[in-house]
Amino acid sequence: MSGATGPSLQLRDDGRLRHLLTLAGLPRANLVELLDAAAVLRGDAAGRAALRGTLAGRTVCTLFFEPSTRTRSSFQLAAMRLGADAVNFDFALSSAKKGETALDTMRNLEAMGVDCFVVRHSDNGMVARLAAAARPGTAFVNAGDGQSSHPTQGLLDMLTLRAHKGADFSALRVLIVGDVRHSRVARSDLQALRALGAGEIRVCAPAPLLPGESELQGCRVFDSFDAAIEGVDAVLMLRLQRERMEEGLVPSLEQYFADYGLDARRLERAAPDAIVMHPGPMNRGVEIDDDVADGPQSVILDQVANGVAVRMAVLRAVLAE
Numbered sequence: 001m002s003g004a005t006g007p008s009l010q011l012r013d014d015g016r017l018r019h020l021l022t023l024a025g026l027p028r029a030n031l032v033e034l035l036d037a038a039a040v041l042r043g044d045a046a047g048r049a050a051l052r053g054t055l056a057g058r059t060v061c062t063l064f065f066e067p068s069t070r071t072r073s074s075f076q077l078a079a080m081r082l083g084a085d086a087v088n089f090d091f092a093l094s095s096a097k098k099g100e101t102a103l104d105t106m107r108n109l110e111a112m113g114v115d116c117f118v119v120r121h122s123d124n125g126m127v128a129r130l131a132a133a134a135r136p137g138t139a140f141v142n143a144g145d146g147q148s149s150h151p152t153q154g155l156l157d158m159l160t161l162r163a164h165k166g167a168d169f170s171a172l173r174v175l176i177v178g179d180v181r182h183s184r185v186a187r188s189d190l191q192a193l194r195a196l197g198a199g200e201i202r203v204c205a206p207a208p209l210l211p212g213e214s215e216l217q218g219c220r221v222f223d224s225f226d227a228a229i230e231g232v233d234a235v236l237m238l239r240l241q242r243e244r245m246e247e248g249l250v251p252s253l254e255q256y257f258a259d260y261g262l263d264a265r266r267l268e269r270a271a272p273d274a275i276v277m278h279p280g281p282m283n284r285g286v287e288i289d290d291d292v293a294d295g296p297q298s299v300i301l302d303q304v305a306n307g308v309a310v311r312m313a314v315l316r317a318v319l320a321e
Contacts, residue, residue: 074304190215276299
């Protein structure tokens, strides 16, 4: 598979969204337009039937080659809230288990009349490659590929920040903590925060879990969590992938929590009205304590709810006539 990637593939000639593959290079105007639309859609995302005719007759397939709870479920709900037919591809029960390639799987489903593929895959850039190989008019949304990108998670995180801190990010101090190096969520969040003009972006992680310097451009990097969290307005915790301990990147889960876990004592160093975010799934007692995850400053369930609204906005945008 070959073809254009990035903004040239994502956007139509008139600047509207054709696919959503990455937030890297996505014009700020498109990003803000999606956030504005999602903010309006939040009521309908909760189950109202007002928009059930919006995508009637269109078919959305969640083509997931990796496990998912929140992302897959919220895309399916988003499609249904807009009146589209939703098809769930189950990798474990599919011909992909027999050796069929992702491209052949996509082309066969496309031949059945699928209008939009929501794709999660372990390979970096796979969603863009599928989009480049598809028929004109078939839309693609990246639901997480490899370690490179998770654009709708980035959007829902920004929507959550806007809901609690306002649309002007210029004075906002945001801290991202954990396994940034291997996190597609962190990459999309960083791209979105830069595009929206966040006042200060802080990153905190042990050295083996930091990405290259080019990906940290414009960020203040800390190895001390206690120093990094001082006075911040939002803390975005990342899931520690437990295999990192087996690879020797983390000495032990207990030591990781002592150094980089968020508990009530550490949270007191942040601004009094700071919010706590996490993309899920959470490893309680590893990256976040129960008292914080379920505490008054946690907006983690708001993120989940906002995910449906964001994905409604994205599906409506890429499937617009």
